[in-house]
Amino acid sequence: MMQISYQTQRLSMRFFMLMATLFVVQVGFGLLLGLQQADPTVLAGTLNFNVVRAEHLSLGIFWILSGFIGAILFVGPLLSKRELAAPWLIKFLFYALIVTIVWNMATQSLAMKGIAGWWEGQPWLQQGLEYLEAGRAAQVVILIGFSILAGVVLRTFPPRKEWNEIHWGLAIGVVALTAVWLFGMFYVSRLDLQEYFRWFVVHYWVEGVWEVIHISLIGFLLVLLFKVDVKSVGYAVFWGVALVWLSGLLGNAHHYFWIGTPEFWQFWGSLLSAMEPLPLVFCFWHIYLDAHQNRRPLENAPAFYFILGSVVLEQVGAGILGFSMTFALTNAWSHGTWITPAHAHLALFGTFGMLGIGAAYYAVPAMREAANFDQRIGRLAFWMVMIGVLGMALSFALGGTVQIYVYRTLGLHWFGGDLFPAMGVYRLLVAVFGFLLAVGAGLIAFDLATIGKRTRSVMANHRAPRAASGWGRPLSGFEAGIWLTAMWVFGGIVTLSLLSYNLPRVRVDGDPTLPYLLAGIGYPGLLLVTVLFVWRFLASMEARTATAPAVMPAAAVAVAG
Amino acid sequence: MSCLDEKNCPEVRRRRLALVMFGLMMLVFIVLSGFSFLSSRGQVTPDQVSFGANQATAGKRVFQAYNCMDCHTLVGNGAYLAPDLTKEYQDAGPAWLAAFLPSAGGWPTEAALRTQLLNKEVAADAGVDSLDAYYRKYPGAKDRVDRRGGKTTFMPNLPFHGNEVGELIAYLKYTSEMDTEGWPPKVMTGTLDHRLALLHGTPLVVAAPVAPAAAANVADTHDLAEHGEAVAKDFGCLACHAVDGKPLVGPDWGHLYGAQVKLTDGSSVAADDAYLTESILKPNAKIVAGYTPGVMPQQYDQLLKPDDVKAIVAYIRSLEKR
16 A cells, blocks of 8 residues: 555654654764763763763654654554544644653753752652653653543544454553553652652553554554454454563563562562563564465565564564563673663664654655655665664673673672773674664665655666575475574573573682673574574565565555454 | 354453453552552661761752763663662762762772761761771772772762762662662672682782872972872862862862952952961861852861961962963
8 A cells, every 4th residue: 555545644744754853863872872881081071971871762762652653643544444633733742742852852961960950849850760861841741742642542543342453452552651651750759669660651661551552553564564354463462462461560570679679579570571572472473474474575675674673673672682681580680781771772672663663664655655665775774773783782782791790790890990891892892883773774764754755766676586495485484483493592592691690600709601601602693593584584575576476556455343 | 353153252251361360460569569668678768868967868869860870870770881879888988978979080099088087977977987997897998999099980070069969978878778689799709809810810909009198298399389289189179179160069279369259258358378278277167159168078177287288278379370
């Protein structure tokens, strides 16, 4: 479907453009963080690391949300078979979002002067909490924005009796988005209680809300891309969401191991969050089934590339790397080290960022009626951000492995003297791979802004067809299962690496050979298998164009119901 | 949904079961959460902890206002650029923190630590009566002074004002007293020398502490101002007093000598030898407008010899010409 059915779908365009712009700015701040990690004196006193990181995290949330809003506005009318309710509210939401983002970017730098804007016991300008850096004033506006989104989505949807699982998923998603945000909006003077509620927002947003929106959107995009049966996707959406909530609700306990809450959380957190990968395996399996159900050729390659990237990196970053550090016995070592950002970059950018970009690649050409848009830049940019973010994760993970040994096993906390030199090469590698990601981000922003506008070569998409043999032969379910198993085997080695810090040989004798060896096999192996699998999957999809005759784009697709 | 007929509908039953399970999970979560914050658990709260007159509750607001968490970690959460601060107080103690925080760009020397210990409030909080006892109680302080004293850090100087330093110390005292279920894991790899040898291969030669400059014979020093600079560095004066026009915790020393200084009571005074000497020995006698009394340690009359004071004044006088 390379055209839109409802005029109000066009409202999603501005949010996708905002997403791409913020993505570039956010990655720019990320590069600066990388430079400051390599040399902490860069811009010290002018733009301190903590301010840059606050901008990096806030913008990361803002652009992912922009992508979500864009995707929801684009599919909303299709799901409801009518125009969006109250489009003027959406326009208001857009400008309010921009003002809030600019305001928040400005107020974060007040941390260098120690100004939080205390009034009535609340920090109104910035509150200095990781992920929740925005001050109360911005948070109130964001709450209003979420309410507008939820209101518009619910008013656009058909009567409840006609809802399928995708409607339910998105409706619950936008309402919960608003509700969970409330838990970050009050000042708590106890550190343990403050961290308890901070994870309500961070964990339940990601695990309870974003994941639900993610599953619903992926499901519907697959319906649009491959004309998959809505009922089969609905089944996957219901059980995906159910498994996410059943494992994620108590899985939040893995954030309550060391913050001053009782020991019993270690039992519940280790047990339940070990099941958190289940819905991800489930989602992973369904994208395989749905993409391979009817062997349709790949009409819009970049859109599918990023959707596949989203599901695979969710599996690797959130699923496998998350699993490795979710047990009290491994988390005691990984907690508060670079092991965490290895997981976080794949899980946040990979899962949610790539979904927004994938949705944009589907929606933007449709809105510009550019059915034969040049897909080369999108393909190239995908591989740049994919290799970039995987490389960053690898650098963080290996740097973190050294960090655990020096910092926790040897207790040498002098960052400048002992830790930084020991982690040296990895601190540099983060910036190198970050640069690759940044170039990819720039390409994506350029491509999305100019799709259907730039003069393109007519032959652009008529490259030599890939042979349906070797890497391009059809991917069987059995083979996909082997790839998934290989990822988990390397994930198991990673977990053992973290576990081995408990051995007396490491902990008392101070011999790091075993954790280093296991990490040296586990992380590169995991990330290499990931790249190869994505390559294999996409090659088999690309080969379809060669074998199957090109199908004329259908005018519109009958969905929902 | 896979329904064979109205009565035999396994999918509907399965979905209902999932909802019931979810309800059960929520119940477990609520019960566990309730137990987590019962006062009978004995977990320390910030309203129970203070450092002198400073409350840990106030310190938490300072900690957030400067967004410490986006460089450091606390209970392991935050950024990973700078050390975890959860047990920093327990490790380095209040005197080291009081010497370090006002000018975090430099590592405190032993003299700076000794100065802080003469402060009755700090000594009472540390619970020791001598530097040796302090080092025994807070081994991290000795490591820091021996290995880094006088060097520069990667932390930027932060414009702390009023009682913010004391409040932060109170907050870190609170986090140190928290029961974090044994995290961070106890270090079991032996002495510092052994651990350094494990990392660097060969034992590092630990630099001997710099001999206090104050002990040097002033008569032999040709340049009194040069000696004054050494004393000022050693006693940590320059941690709070800038010489380049960028005020830190205390007033700037650059171009101070001979200038008219405005005081909090509205009057002004010429910064001559007498005024500077008085301000070193009795810091609360005259407070410069915009600064808080009681922030500067008041023990320099016991620590510094009259010649040292003269040397510092000569150093400040020399800054006038720069």
